[in-house]
Amino acid sequence: MTKKKMEIIYYKNFFPDWVISGTTTRKFGDVSIRNPAGRKKLEKLLKIKHLACLNQTHSAVIKKVGTKLIPDEADQGDGLWTRERKTGLLIKTADCLPILIADTKAKIIMGLHVGRRNLFCGIINRGLETLLKEKSSLMNLKVFLGPFIEKKCYPTDLETEVRNQLKKYGISNGQVKSSGECTYCLTNKYFSYRRGDSERMGTFIYIDSRLRGNDRQQV
Ligand SMILES: [Zn+2]
Structure with missing residues:
Protein backbone atom coordinates (compact mmCIF):
# COMPACT_ATOMS: atom_id res chain seq x y z
CA MET A 1 0.00 0.00 0.00
CA THR A 2 1.33 3.43 -0.87
CA LYS A 3 1.53 6.20 1.69
CA LYS A 4 -0.73 8.42 -0.40
CA LYS A 5 -4.19 8.50 1.08
CA MET A 6 -6.53 6.36 -0.93
CA GLU A 7 -10.26 6.69 -1.40
CA ILE A 8 -10.82 2.94 -1.62
CA ILE A 9 -9.00 0.01 -0.06
CA TYR A 10 -9.37 -3.11 -2.20
CA TYR A 11 -9.22 -6.58 -0.69
CA LYS A 12 -7.27 -9.00 -2.78
CA ASN A 13 -5.58 -12.37 -2.29
CA PHE A 14 -8.43 -13.70 -0.18
CA PHE A 15 -11.46 -14.04 -2.44
CA PRO A 16 -11.09 -15.55 -5.92
CA ASP A 17 -10.29 -13.13 -8.78
CA TRP A 18 -13.91 -12.81 -9.89
CA VAL A 19 -14.84 -11.19 -6.59
CA ILE A 20 -14.09 -7.49 -6.25
CA SER A 21 -14.36 -6.07 -2.77
CA GLY A 22 -13.20 -3.15 -0.73
CA THR A 23 -14.02 -0.33 1.63
CA THR A 24 -14.19 3.40 1.09
CA THR A 25 -12.12 5.59 3.38
CA ARG A 26 -12.66 8.93 5.07
CA LYS A 27 -11.02 10.52 2.04
CA PHE A 28 -13.73 9.12 -0.24
CA GLY A 29 -16.42 10.82 1.81
CA ASP A 30 -19.81 9.91 3.19
CA VAL A 31 -21.90 7.05 1.79
CA SER A 32 -24.54 7.16 4.53
CA ILE A 33 -28.27 7.04 3.90
CA ARG A 34 -28.30 10.83 4.16
CA ASN A 35 -26.01 11.11 1.18
CA PRO A 36 -27.14 8.84 -1.71
CA ALA A 37 -24.71 10.80 -3.91
CA LEU A 69 -35.08 -6.31 -7.71
CA ILE A 70 -32.48 -3.94 -6.37
CA PRO A 71 -32.98 -2.79 -2.77
CA ASP A 72 -31.90 0.75 -1.94
CA GLU A 73 -32.12 3.27 0.91
CA ALA A 74 -35.93 2.88 0.98
CA ASP A 75 -35.73 -0.81 1.99
CA GLN A 76 -35.00 -1.90 5.53
CA GLY A 77 -32.66 -4.72 6.45
CA ASP A 78 -29.08 -5.61 7.26
CA GLY A 79 -28.06 -8.22 4.73
CA LEU A 80 -27.98 -8.59 0.96
CA TRP A 81 -27.12 -11.47 -1.34
CA THR A 82 -26.97 -12.06 -5.07
CA ARG A 83 -25.75 -14.14 -7.97
CA GLU A 84 -25.97 -11.18 -10.34
CA ARG A 85 -22.90 -9.82 -12.06
CA LYS A 86 -23.99 -6.27 -12.71
CA THR A 87 -25.21 -5.47 -9.24
CA GLY A 88 -22.97 -5.15 -6.23
CA LEU A 89 -23.75 -5.12 -2.54
CA LEU A 90 -22.98 -2.17 -0.29
CA ILE A 91 -22.82 -2.23 3.51
CA LYS A 92 -22.49 1.07 5.34
CA THR A 93 -20.67 1.31 8.62
CA ALA A 94 -18.66 3.44 11.02
CA ASP A 95 -17.58 1.09 13.85
CA CYS A 96 -20.11 -1.68 13.12
CA LEU A 97 -18.73 -4.73 11.36
CA PRO A 98 -19.22 -5.17 7.62
CA ILE A 99 -19.02 -8.85 6.64
CA LEU A 100 -18.49 -9.99 3.07
CA ILE A 101 -19.13 -13.61 2.11
CA ALA A 102 -18.51 -15.45 -1.15
CA ASP A 103 -19.36 -19.02 -2.05
CA THR A 104 -16.38 -19.76 -4.25
CA LYS A 105 -18.09 -22.64 -6.10
CA ALA A 106 -21.75 -21.59 -6.31
CA LYS A 107 -20.70 -17.98 -7.03
CA ILE A 108 -23.07 -16.38 -4.59
CA ILE A 109 -22.05 -13.27 -2.67
CA MET A 110 -23.46 -11.77 0.52
CA GLY A 111 -22.92 -8.66 2.60
CA LEU A 112 -23.96 -8.23 6.23
CA HIS A 113 -24.11 -5.24 8.54
CA VAL A 114 -23.29 -6.55 11.99
CA GLY A 115 -23.47 -4.67 15.26
CA ARG A 116 -23.78 -5.92 18.83
CA ARG A 117 -27.58 -5.95 18.68
CA ASN A 118 -28.18 -8.00 15.55
CA LEU A 119 -25.17 -10.22 16.17
CA PHE A 120 -27.07 -11.53 19.18
CA CYS A 121 -30.39 -11.72 17.36
CA GLY A 122 -29.39 -14.02 14.56
CA ILE A 123 -27.99 -12.10 11.57
CA ILE A 124 -25.21 -14.66 11.06
CA ASN A 125 -27.61 -17.62 11.36
CA ARG A 126 -30.02 -16.00 8.98
CA GLY A 127 -27.27 -15.32 6.48
CA LEU A 128 -25.94 -18.87 6.53
CA GLU A 129 -29.43 -20.40 6.41
CA THR A 130 -30.16 -18.26 3.36
CA LEU A 131 -27.02 -19.53 1.64
CA LEU A 132 -27.86 -23.15 2.54
CA LYS A 133 -31.30 -22.73 0.94
CA GLU A 134 -29.49 -21.59 -2.19
CA LYS A 135 -27.57 -24.87 -2.23
CA SER A 136 -24.41 -23.31 -0.96
CA SER A 137 -21.86 -25.58 0.67
CA LEU A 138 -20.57 -23.87 3.77
CA MET A 139 -17.16 -25.46 3.26
CA ASN A 140 -16.84 -23.35 0.08
CA LEU A 141 -17.47 -20.06 1.85
CA LYS A 142 -14.92 -17.34 2.38
CA VAL A 143 -15.79 -14.72 4.97
CA PHE A 144 -14.11 -11.32 5.17
CA LEU A 145 -14.48 -8.96 8.11
CA GLY A 146 -14.00 -5.34 7.09
CA PRO A 147 -12.76 -2.54 9.36
CA PHE A 148 -14.72 -2.19 12.61
CA ILE A 149 -14.20 -1.09 16.21
CA GLU A 150 -12.04 -3.74 17.83
CA LYS A 151 -12.26 -5.15 21.33
CA LYS A 152 -9.51 -2.94 22.71
CA CYS A 153 -11.77 0.05 22.02
CA TYR A 154 -15.22 -1.43 22.61
CA PRO A 155 -16.76 -3.59 25.33
CA THR A 156 -17.96 -6.29 22.92
CA ASP A 157 -15.54 -8.49 20.98
CA LEU A 158 -17.49 -8.65 17.74
CA GLU A 159 -14.88 -10.67 15.85
CA THR A 160 -14.61 -13.53 18.34
CA GLU A 161 -18.38 -13.78 18.60
CA VAL A 162 -18.71 -13.86 14.80
CA ARG A 163 -16.03 -16.55 14.51
CA ASN A 164 -17.72 -18.60 17.26
CA GLN A 165 -21.09 -18.38 15.52
CA LEU A 166 -19.51 -19.38 12.20
CA LYS A 167 -17.76 -22.33 13.87
CA LYS A 168 -21.14 -23.70 14.97
CA TYR A 169 -21.84 -24.12 11.26
CA GLY A 170 -18.51 -25.78 10.68
CA ILE A 171 -16.88 -22.72 9.14
CA SER A 172 -13.27 -22.80 10.25
CA ASN A 173 -11.01 -19.89 11.19
CA GLY A 174 -9.07 -20.55 7.98
CA GLN A 175 -12.12 -19.55 5.95
CA VAL A 176 -12.36 -16.25 7.80
CA LYS A 177 -10.10 -13.24 7.45
CA SER A 178 -10.21 -9.87 9.14
CA SER A 179 -8.85 -6.60 7.75
CA GLY A 180 -7.19 -6.15 11.14
CA GLU A 181 -8.06 -2.47 11.13
CA CYS A 182 -9.85 -0.68 13.96
CA THR A 183 -12.10 2.19 12.87
CA TYR A 184 -11.79 3.90 16.25
CA CYS A 185 -7.96 3.82 16.21
CA LEU A 186 -7.46 4.82 12.57
CA THR A 187 -8.93 8.28 12.93
CA ASN A 188 -7.41 9.69 9.75
CA LYS A 189 -8.46 6.75 7.62
CA TYR A 190 -11.98 5.79 8.71
CA PHE A 191 -15.12 7.32 10.18
CA SER A 192 -15.95 6.26 13.72
CA TYR A 193 -19.40 6.63 15.23
CA ARG A 194 -18.01 6.48 18.74
CA ARG A 195 -15.57 9.23 17.94
CA GLY A 196 -18.52 11.37 16.90
CA ASP A 197 -18.58 10.98 13.12
CA SER A 198 -21.99 10.90 11.47
CA GLU A 199 -20.63 9.78 8.08
CA ARG A 200 -20.33 6.17 6.95
CA MET A 201 -17.86 4.13 4.95
CA GLY A 202 -19.10 1.77 2.27
CA THR A 203 -17.87 -1.81 2.17
CA PHE A 204 -18.75 -3.42 -1.13
CA ILE A 205 -18.58 -6.74 -2.93
CA TYR A 206 -19.49 -7.62 -6.49
CA ILE A 207 -18.94 -10.26 -9.11
CA ASP A 208 -16.71 -8.87 -11.83
CA SER A 209 -18.48 -9.41 -15.14
CA ARG A 210 -15.08 -9.72 -16.82
CA LEU A 211 -14.04 -12.16 -14.09
CA ARG A 212 -10.75 -10.43 -13.60
CA GLY A 213 -9.40 -7.64 -11.46
CA ASN A 214 -5.65 -7.40 -11.96
CA ASP A 215 -5.70 -3.67 -12.53
CA ARG A 216 -6.82 -2.99 -8.97
CA GLN A 217 -4.55 -1.82 -6.23
CA GLN A 218 -3.65 -4.37 -3.63
CA VAL A 219 -3.81 -4.09 0.13
ZN1 LIG B 1 -9.24 0.79 18.23
Missing part, protein backbone atom coordinates in the same frame (compact mmCIF):
# COMPACT_ATOMS: atom_id res chain seq x y z
CA GLY A 38 -21.93 8.95 -2.12
CA ARG A 39 -23.26 5.63 -3.40
CA LYS A 40 -23.62 7.06 -6.92
CA LYS A 41 -20.04 8.28 -6.79
CA LEU A 42 -18.88 4.82 -5.78
CA GLU A 43 -20.90 3.12 -8.55
CA LYS A 44 -19.28 5.44 -11.07
CA LEU A 45 -15.79 4.87 -9.70
CA LEU A 46 -16.20 1.10 -9.70
CA LYS A 47 -17.88 1.23 -13.12
CA ILE A 48 -20.74 -0.87 -11.82
CA LYS A 49 -24.37 -0.34 -12.75
CA HIS A 50 -25.89 -0.67 -9.30
CA LEU A 51 -24.81 -1.07 -5.73
CA ALA A 52 -27.74 -2.42 -3.76
CA CYS A 53 -27.99 -1.13 -0.21
CA LEU A 54 -30.46 -0.90 2.65
CA ASN A 55 -31.74 1.33 5.37
CA GLN A 56 -29.84 -0.61 8.03
CA THR A 57 -31.63 -1.10 11.34
CA HIS A 58 -29.53 -3.70 13.22
CA SER A 59 -32.05 -6.39 12.29
CA ALA A 60 -31.65 -9.95 11.05
CA VAL A 61 -33.48 -9.14 7.80
CA ILE A 62 -31.68 -10.27 4.65
CA LYS A 63 -32.78 -9.37 1.14
CA LYS A 64 -32.17 -10.92 -2.24
CA VAL A 65 -30.81 -8.78 -5.04
CA GLY A 66 -32.02 -9.72 -8.51
CA THR A 67 -31.78 -8.12 -11.95
CA LYS A 68 -35.00 -6.19 -11.45
Whole structure:
Protein backbone atom coordinates (compact mmCIF):
# COMPACT_ATOMS: atom_id res chain seq x y z
CA MET A 1 0.00 0.00 0.00
CA THR A 2 1.33 3.43 -0.87
CA LYS A 3 1.53 6.20 1.69
CA LYS A 4 -0.73 8.42 -0.40
CA LYS A 5 -4.19 8.50 1.08
CA MET A 6 -6.53 6.36 -0.93
CA GLU A 7 -10.26 6.69 -1.40
CA ILE A 8 -10.82 2.94 -1.62
CA ILE A 9 -9.00 0.01 -0.06
CA TYR A 10 -9.37 -3.11 -2.20
CA TYR A 11 -9.22 -6.58 -0.69
CA LYS A 12 -7.27 -9.00 -2.78
CA ASN A 13 -5.58 -12.37 -2.29
CA PHE A 14 -8.43 -13.70 -0.18
CA PHE A 15 -11.46 -14.04 -2.44
CA PRO A 16 -11.09 -15.55 -5.92
CA ASP A 17 -10.29 -13.13 -8.78
CA TRP A 18 -13.91 -12.81 -9.89
CA VAL A 19 -14.84 -11.19 -6.59
CA ILE A 20 -14.09 -7.49 -6.25
CA SER A 21 -14.36 -6.07 -2.77
CA GLY A 22 -13.20 -3.15 -0.73
CA THR A 23 -14.02 -0.33 1.63
CA THR A 24 -14.19 3.40 1.09
CA THR A 25 -12.12 5.59 3.38
CA ARG A 26 -12.66 8.93 5.07
CA LYS A 27 -11.02 10.52 2.04
CA PHE A 28 -13.73 9.12 -0.24
CA GLY A 29 -16.42 10.82 1.81
CA ASP A 30 -19.81 9.91 3.19
CA VAL A 31 -21.90 7.05 1.79
CA SER A 32 -24.54 7.16 4.53
CA ILE A 33 -28.27 7.04 3.90
CA ARG A 34 -28.30 10.83 4.16
CA ASN A 35 -26.01 11.11 1.18
CA PRO A 36 -27.14 8.84 -1.71
CA ALA A 37 -24.71 10.80 -3.91
CA GLY A 38 -21.93 8.95 -2.12
CA ARG A 39 -23.26 5.63 -3.40
CA LYS A 40 -23.62 7.06 -6.92
CA LYS A 41 -20.04 8.28 -6.79
CA LEU A 42 -18.88 4.82 -5.78
CA GLU A 43 -20.90 3.12 -8.55
CA LYS A 44 -19.28 5.44 -11.07
CA LEU A 45 -15.79 4.87 -9.70
CA LEU A 46 -16.20 1.10 -9.70
CA LYS A 47 -17.88 1.23 -13.12
CA ILE A 48 -20.74 -0.87 -11.82
CA LYS A 49 -24.37 -0.34 -12.75
CA HIS A 50 -25.89 -0.67 -9.30
CA LEU A 51 -24.81 -1.07 -5.73
CA ALA A 52 -27.74 -2.42 -3.76
CA CYS A 53 -27.99 -1.13 -0.21
CA LEU A 54 -30.46 -0.90 2.65
CA ASN A 55 -31.74 1.33 5.37
CA GLN A 56 -29.84 -0.61 8.03
CA THR A 57 -31.63 -1.10 11.34
CA HIS A 58 -29.53 -3.70 13.22
CA SER A 59 -32.05 -6.39 12.29
CA ALA A 60 -31.65 -9.95 11.05
CA VAL A 61 -33.48 -9.14 7.80
CA ILE A 62 -31.68 -10.27 4.65
CA LYS A 63 -32.78 -9.37 1.14
CA LYS A 64 -32.17 -10.92 -2.24
CA VAL A 65 -30.81 -8.78 -5.04
CA GLY A 66 -32.02 -9.72 -8.51
CA THR A 67 -31.78 -8.12 -11.95
CA LYS A 68 -35.00 -6.19 -11.45
CA LEU A 69 -35.08 -6.31 -7.71
CA ILE A 70 -32.48 -3.94 -6.37
CA PRO A 71 -32.98 -2.79 -2.77
CA ASP A 72 -31.90 0.75 -1.94
CA GLU A 73 -32.12 3.27 0.91
CA ALA A 74 -35.93 2.88 0.98
CA ASP A 75 -35.73 -0.81 1.99
CA GLN A 76 -35.00 -1.90 5.53
CA GLY A 77 -32.66 -4.72 6.45
CA ASP A 78 -29.08 -5.61 7.26
CA GLY A 79 -28.06 -8.22 4.73
CA LEU A 80 -27.98 -8.59 0.96
CA TRP A 81 -27.12 -11.47 -1.34
CA THR A 82 -26.97 -12.06 -5.07
CA ARG A 83 -25.75 -14.14 -7.97
CA GLU A 84 -25.97 -11.18 -10.34
CA ARG A 85 -22.90 -9.82 -12.06
CA LYS A 86 -23.99 -6.27 -12.71
CA THR A 87 -25.21 -5.47 -9.24
CA GLY A 88 -22.97 -5.15 -6.23
CA LEU A 89 -23.75 -5.12 -2.54
CA LEU A 90 -22.98 -2.17 -0.29
CA ILE A 91 -22.82 -2.23 3.51
CA LYS A 92 -22.49 1.07 5.34
CA THR A 93 -20.67 1.31 8.62
CA ALA A 94 -18.66 3.44 11.02
CA ASP A 95 -17.58 1.09 13.85
CA CYS A 96 -20.11 -1.68 13.12
CA LEU A 97 -18.73 -4.73 11.36
CA PRO A 98 -19.22 -5.17 7.62
CA ILE A 99 -19.02 -8.85 6.64
CA LEU A 100 -18.49 -9.99 3.07
CA ILE A 101 -19.13 -13.61 2.11
CA ALA A 102 -18.51 -15.45 -1.15
CA ASP A 103 -19.36 -19.02 -2.05
CA THR A 104 -16.38 -19.76 -4.25
CA LYS A 105 -18.09 -22.64 -6.10
CA ALA A 106 -21.75 -21.59 -6.31
CA LYS A 107 -20.70 -17.98 -7.03
CA ILE A 108 -23.07 -16.38 -4.59
CA ILE A 109 -22.05 -13.27 -2.67
CA MET A 110 -23.46 -11.77 0.52
CA GLY A 111 -22.92 -8.66 2.60
CA LEU A 112 -23.96 -8.23 6.23
CA HIS A 113 -24.11 -5.24 8.54
CA VAL A 114 -23.29 -6.55 11.99
CA GLY A 115 -23.47 -4.67 15.26
CA ARG A 116 -23.78 -5.92 18.83
CA ARG A 117 -27.58 -5.95 18.68
CA ASN A 118 -28.18 -8.00 15.55
CA LEU A 119 -25.17 -10.22 16.17
CA PHE A 120 -27.07 -11.53 19.18
CA CYS A 121 -30.39 -11.72 17.36
CA GLY A 122 -29.39 -14.02 14.56
CA ILE A 123 -27.99 -12.10 11.57
CA ILE A 124 -25.21 -14.66 11.06
CA ASN A 125 -27.61 -17.62 11.36
CA ARG A 126 -30.02 -16.00 8.98
CA GLY A 127 -27.27 -15.32 6.48
CA LEU A 128 -25.94 -18.87 6.53
CA GLU A 129 -29.43 -20.40 6.41
CA THR A 130 -30.16 -18.26 3.36
CA LEU A 131 -27.02 -19.53 1.64
CA LEU A 132 -27.86 -23.15 2.54
CA LYS A 133 -31.30 -22.73 0.94
CA GLU A 134 -29.49 -21.59 -2.19
CA LYS A 135 -27.57 -24.87 -2.23
CA SER A 136 -24.41 -23.31 -0.96
CA SER A 137 -21.86 -25.58 0.67
CA LEU A 138 -20.57 -23.87 3.77
CA MET A 139 -17.16 -25.46 3.26
CA ASN A 140 -16.84 -23.35 0.08
CA LEU A 141 -17.47 -20.06 1.85
CA LYS A 142 -14.92 -17.34 2.38
CA VAL A 143 -15.79 -14.72 4.97
CA PHE A 144 -14.11 -11.32 5.17
CA LEU A 145 -14.48 -8.96 8.11
CA GLY A 146 -14.00 -5.34 7.09
CA PRO A 147 -12.76 -2.54 9.36
CA PHE A 148 -14.72 -2.19 12.61
CA ILE A 149 -14.20 -1.09 16.21
CA GLU A 150 -12.04 -3.74 17.83
CA LYS A 151 -12.26 -5.15 21.33
CA LYS A 152 -9.51 -2.94 22.71
CA CYS A 153 -11.77 0.05 22.02
CA TYR A 154 -15.22 -1.43 22.61
CA PRO A 155 -16.76 -3.59 25.33
CA THR A 156 -17.96 -6.29 22.92
CA ASP A 157 -15.54 -8.49 20.98
CA LEU A 158 -17.49 -8.65 17.74
CA GLU A 159 -14.88 -10.67 15.85
CA THR A 160 -14.61 -13.53 18.34
CA GLU A 161 -18.38 -13.78 18.60
CA VAL A 162 -18.71 -13.86 14.80
CA ARG A 163 -16.03 -16.55 14.51
CA ASN A 164 -17.72 -18.60 17.26
CA GLN A 165 -21.09 -18.38 15.52
CA LEU A 166 -19.51 -19.38 12.20
CA LYS A 167 -17.76 -22.33 13.87
CA LYS A 168 -21.14 -23.70 14.97
CA TYR A 169 -21.84 -24.12 11.26
CA GLY A 170 -18.51 -25.78 10.68
CA ILE A 171 -16.88 -22.72 9.14
CA SER A 172 -13.27 -22.80 10.25
CA ASN A 173 -11.01 -19.89 11.19
CA GLY A 174 -9.07 -20.55 7.98
CA GLN A 175 -12.12 -19.55 5.95
CA VAL A 176 -12.36 -16.25 7.80
CA LYS A 177 -10.10 -13.24 7.45
CA SER A 178 -10.21 -9.87 9.14
CA SER A 179 -8.85 -6.60 7.75
CA GLY A 180 -7.19 -6.15 11.14
CA GLU A 181 -8.06 -2.47 11.13
CA CYS A 182 -9.85 -0.68 13.96
CA THR A 183 -12.10 2.19 12.87
CA TYR A 184 -11.79 3.90 16.25
CA CYS A 185 -7.96 3.82 16.21
CA LEU A 186 -7.46 4.82 12.57
CA THR A 187 -8.93 8.28 12.93
CA ASN A 188 -7.41 9.69 9.75
CA LYS A 189 -8.46 6.75 7.62
CA TYR A 190 -11.98 5.79 8.71
CA PHE A 191 -15.12 7.32 10.18
CA SER A 192 -15.95 6.26 13.72
CA TYR A 193 -19.40 6.63 15.23
CA ARG A 194 -18.01 6.48 18.74
CA ARG A 195 -15.57 9.23 17.94
CA GLY A 196 -18.52 11.37 16.90
CA ASP A 197 -18.58 10.98 13.12
CA SER A 198 -21.99 10.90 11.47
CA GLU A 199 -20.63 9.78 8.08
CA ARG A 200 -20.33 6.17 6.95
CA MET A 201 -17.86 4.13 4.95
CA GLY A 202 -19.10 1.77 2.27
CA THR A 203 -17.87 -1.81 2.17
CA PHE A 204 -18.75 -3.42 -1.13
CA ILE A 205 -18.58 -6.74 -2.93
CA TYR A 206 -19.49 -7.62 -6.49
CA ILE A 207 -18.94 -10.26 -9.11
CA ASP A 208 -16.71 -8.87 -11.83
CA SER A 209 -18.48 -9.41 -15.14
CA ARG A 210 -15.08 -9.72 -16.82
CA LEU A 211 -14.04 -12.16 -14.09
CA ARG A 212 -10.75 -10.43 -13.60
CA GLY A 213 -9.40 -7.64 -11.46
CA ASN A 214 -5.65 -7.40 -11.96
CA ASP A 215 -5.70 -3.67 -12.53
CA ARG A 216 -6.82 -2.99 -8.97
CA GLN A 217 -4.55 -1.82 -6.23
CA GLN A 218 -3.65 -4.37 -3.63
CA VAL A 219 -3.81 -4.09 0.13
ZN1 LIG B 1 -9.24 0.79 18.23
